[in-house]
Amino acid sequence: MGKLSNEEVLQKIKDQFGESITNVTEPYGLLTFETDKASITEVLTSLKNDPVLQFIFLTDITGIHYPEQEKPIGVIYHLHSLVNNVRVRIKVFLEEQDLNIPSATPIWKGANWMERETYDFFGINFEGHPDLRRILNVDDMTVFPMRKEFPLEDPNRVDKKDYFFGR
Amino acid sequence: MSDIQIVNAPPGVEGAGFFATSLDKAIGLARSHSLWPLPFATSCCGIEFMATMGSHYDLSRFGAERLSFSPRQADLLMVMGTIAKKMAPVLRQVYLQMAEPRWVMAVGACASSGGIFDTYSVLQGIDEIIPVDVYVPGCPPRPEAIIDGFMNIQKLVQTESLRRRNSPEYQQLLAKYGIQ
Numbered sequence: 001m002g003k004l005s006n007e008e009v010l011q012k013i014k015d016q017f018g019e020s021i022t023n024v025t026e027p028y029g030l031l032t033f034e035t036d037k038a039s040i041t042e043v044l045t046s047l048k049n050d051p052v053l054q055f056i057f058l059t060d061i062t063g064i065h066y067p068e069q070e071k072p073i074g075v076i077y078h079l080h081s082l083v084n085n086v087r088v089r090i091k092v093f094l095e096e097q098d099l100n101i102p103s104a105t106p107i108w109k110g111a112n113w114m115e116r117e118t119y120d121f122f123g124i125n126f127e128g129h130p131d132l133r134r135i136l137n138v139d140d141m142t143v144f145p146m147r148k149e150f151p152l153e154d155p156n157r158v159d160k161k162d163y164f165f166g167r
Numbered sequence: 168m169s170d171i172q173i174v175n176a177p178p179g180v181e182g183a184g185f186f187a188t189s190l191d192k193a194i195g196l197a198r199s200h201s202l203w204p205l206p207f208a209t210s211c212c213g214i215e216f217m218a219t220m221g222s223h224y225d226l227s228r229f230g231a232e233r234l235s236f237s238p239r240q241a242d243l244l245m246v247m248g249t250i251a252k253k254m255a256p257v258l259r260q261v262y263l264q265m266a267e268p269r270w271v272m273a274v275g276a277c278a279s280s281g282g283i284f285d286t287y288s289v290l291q292g293i294d295e296i297i298p299v300d301v302y303v304p305g306c307p308p309r310p311e312a313i314i315d316g317f318m319n320i321q322k323l324v325q326t327e328s329l330r331r332r333n334s335p336e337y338q339q340l341l342a343k344y345g346i347q
Contacts, residue, residue, distance in 0.1 A: 137288060138252045145287040153285045156295065160285065 004053070004084040006031040012053060016046060023091075032089040040077075040092050041102045047079055047088070048107060055079040055088065061104065061114035063122035064091075067148045071095050075124055077104070094124065103128040121146035174200060177325075191329050198242070198268075199324035200230035202317075205241035207261060209248030212275035212307040216247050219310040229317060238264040243320060244297075247307075249277040250290040262297045263346065267332050270320050273299045274313055276306040298340055 006026055010033070014021055020043075023034040035043050047055040059078035066072055071093035080087050092101060103126040104111035115126040116135040123144035126132055134141065143150050177196050179188030204226075208216055219226050220234070235241035238261045250258055262271065273293050276282030279302045281291035293299060300323055303316035331337055341347065 136253075143287075150287070152287065154281065154287060154289070154291050157281060157285050157291045159280045 004081070004086045006086070009053060009086060009088065012050065013043070013047070017043060030087055030089055032091065034091045034093065037092050037094065037101045040075075040090070041104070041107070043090065044077065044079070044104055044107050053081055053086075054083045055081045055086075057082050058104065058108040058110055058114070059087070061111055061118055063118045063124055063146065065122060065146065065148050069093065073099060073122060073124060073147075075101055075118065099123060100125045100127050102126070105129055120144070123147070191327075192325075194329065195325040195327060199321040202229070202231050202242045202270075202320065202324065203233050203235040203240060204231050204243040204245050204317075205235050205238055205261070205265070207244060207246045207248075207258060209250065209254065210277070212247035212278070212305075215307045215310055216245065216274065216313060219313045224310040224314060226314065226317065229314070229321065231317065238262075239266060241265055242269060243317075244269065244271045245274055246271065246278040246293050247274040249282065249284055250293055251288055252290050253288075255290050255296050258293060259296050268324075268327070270300045270323065271297060272301045272303065272316055272320055274303045274305075274316065275308055276304065279304065282306060296344065297346075298344060 006029070009031055010021075010024060013033070017035070017039055020035050020039040021033050023032075025032045047053055057080040059080045060076075061078075062076050064074040064076060066074070073096065074091050074093045077090040077092075078087065079090070094101060099122075101124060103115060105115065105126075106128065112130065113135060115129050116132060118124050119126060119129075119132050120134045120137055121144055133139075137145065145152075174196060176186065177188050177192035179186055179192070181187075206213065206216055208214075218224060226232075231243075238244070242265075244262060244265060246258065262269070271293075273279045277284060277289070278293050279299075281289055283306070285291070290296065301316045301319045303312050305312050308316075
């Protein structure tokens with residue numbers, strides 16, 4: 001167990017940001033909440049710089065796609081307070097027409113490649129990122145393969161066609 | 168008595184003090200027993216290849232003692248393992264750097280067809296980018312299978328006409344892959 005309980009962390013965040021913190025859950029004891037893209041930079045900055053919380057380590061930035069939601073594409077931040085041994089998960093959901101979110105690179109240099117990866121797979125535009133281009137996939141790829149509308153299997157595959165198996 | 172075996176002479180005309188055969192056959196015989204393979208090993212099939220090269224299976228029995236890690240001196244490109252789409256231009260470059268005559272062997276399911284990696288990031292068989300002579304099935308294939316594939320390459324080398332690489336069919340095949 002960490003030195004800080006989830007309740008204490010949440011209380012500190014809510015005191016500062018109030019209404020913009022929504023959907024607070026604790027799956028498997030991991031404090032999770034949603035915020036919006038207008039306040040995400042401030043939330044991250046204050047979590048990092050708060051003298052008590054000290055969430056100084058950015059574990060991961062990734063994305064998620066729920067096509068059935070009103071705001072289908074999410075950006076997920078995992079932060080770790082190494083001093084207090086507490087983690088939080090922050091989610092920001094975006095509208096499909098407006099996949100822009102402020103970059104976290106001014107706060108953590110390590111966000112650079114994480115955001116490039118999230119852009120590569122989900123097509124989320126991180127505003128203010130110094131070099132937002134594909135990192136893992138081939139440069140001439142035209143799609144964002146982790147979006148649900150993209151077929152996972154390669155269309156060029158020939159040896160798995162049904163007629164080879166009498167189907 | 169030594170038990171070293173020497174390859175049989177190719178078919179030809181033999182008489183007192185002379186033996187006549189075609190140049191194709193003589194060169195094919197020599198080439199097939201001195202192939203220099205270039206191992207392009209990216210995953211577990213490469214481990215099987217190490218076993219094949221090791222003393223137990225000993226690929227050098229077939230004249231392939233000398234692995235060429237430069238494509239410029241290699242005769243046979245052995246592609247062993249999953250080729251990601253990002254790796255494809257690299258593999259193609261290696262193939263282009265090889266001098267004619269050159270042969271290609273796709274070892275294992277991934278190099279032959281993409282294998283279990285039916286996904287957006289993996290090349291679905293190296294024959295999408297370069298021509299392949301022999302496919303070795305298996306996931307990964309046993310060393311015996313790799314040796315069998317290698318012996319099939321040897322058969323191809325022995326029976327290949329010296330004019331094949333200049334033939335319009337061969338040019339057409341390369342042109343299909345966008346190679347001059």
